[in-house]
Amino acid sequence: MSDSPPARPVTACLLIIGNEILSGRTQDANLAYIATGLNSVGIQLREVRVIPDVADTIVGTLNEMRHRFDYVFTTGGIGPTHDDITAENVARAFNVDLVLDPEAKRRLKALYDSRGIEMNEARLRMAHVPQGATLIDNPVSAAPGFQIGNVFVMAGVPKVAQAMFESIKGRLTGGRTVLSRTITCDLAEGTIAQALGAIQQDFPEIDIGSYPFWTATGFGANLVLRGPDPEQLAMATDAVSAMVTALGGNPTEPPT
């Protein structure tokens, strides 16, 4: 991150590519991890799309997203099998060839040689990237992801996706980090709604969300305040806390 982050928000979109998520067979486990990691470097995740392994859908969605957001991250579809079509369609979206990357081939060959596995045509597919792309390290299983323009292409398997994301975090230029405080209250949302809305109006730069819960022992709401300015955030949080107390509740702040 630079010393003087840009004043405007830096935005990102996540593209989850995979029939297995849309069929309900596999539960996505990357969204929350990437969202939290992006926020830690001052980048706001503004949209997520889950799309199938369909060539034209990948190309169309990617070309829409990469012009609308500062960064696009994709997960899924970069393995050796016939249903792994992300790399070739990212190349199509950028109108460049998919080419063999010698360094990617070297990394794969080193892994396979060490395990006595043959390098065949299918495995060599994973060494192909769009012309002009730079590699994203894969410390788990060698086959790299890649970056082209503002698009970062990562694996879908959570352990690999998360390792890849950690390895690129340093390349990203964020804006101001969005800070967060949470007040848990033991009042129903309907009881606090009006007063909470008034506080939101008093602090337009703070984004206040209310998330109700019902547990075996009771009910209440988590009131989440988010914003880049620590002083504004502290004032708004104090106002929310005082409001809960004034309405007869007990505000608590979970340890961070």
Added chain:
Amino acid sequence: MSDSPPARPVTACLLIIGNEILSGRTQDANLAYIATGLNSVGIQLREVRVIPDVADTIVGTLNEMRHRFDYVFTTGGIGPTHDDITAENVARAFNVDLVLDPEAKRRLKALYDSRGIEMNEARLRMAHVPQGATLIDNPVSAAPGFQIGNVFVMAGVPKVAQAMFESIKGRLTGGRTVLSRTITCDLAEGTIAQALGAIQQDFPEIDIGSYPFWTATGFGANLVLRGPDPEQLAMATDAVSAMVTALGGNPTEPPT
């Protein structure tokens, strides 16, 4: 479901509305549930979008999605607080007024009366639906969702969202159910990729996905076959199983 389902696929999109998902604070727990449930009534989930609680984003996305898919399902943003803006923006998308629904008010009042809770302005917001909408039952906390046109608006809290979805499943008209078989093999994806791709070419109506795994005890891939025709599915599954055996692996099918 009708006796003679339409020949073309029936498609759906899920719109997850909520800053708490995009910030990474909350892990979505509705996608896989709704995807699986839709498939059980012959509807294919084709796209999921996660969008923030921003009025114009909700309106624009909804108007795009409801014309592209047979069904749109939304979760999130229908509570009593200021950040619950889904209902009013669904009304805007359909260019109708948001109106008080007497039956929704009656249901809320019955719940509040039984618990000695006052009906205030914030709670009354939850009895408002777009003009022309029909209610979706909420057996958990009374505040209903609603259907307008091909759009089904549900709560975000998983227990409520899932109960609402169960209550509307009977209203949906699906096509042929997509059947699924899974062969787990103990070979690396790179070993089976070429032969698996050949089987995919032999069975164009079957969608074959390969999902690698690494566990403490070994590695392999789940080979998932999906399609509407039981005979084609059985033939393709047999072909995959025989292929794994021929390549020296041990194909197993998990109990369903």
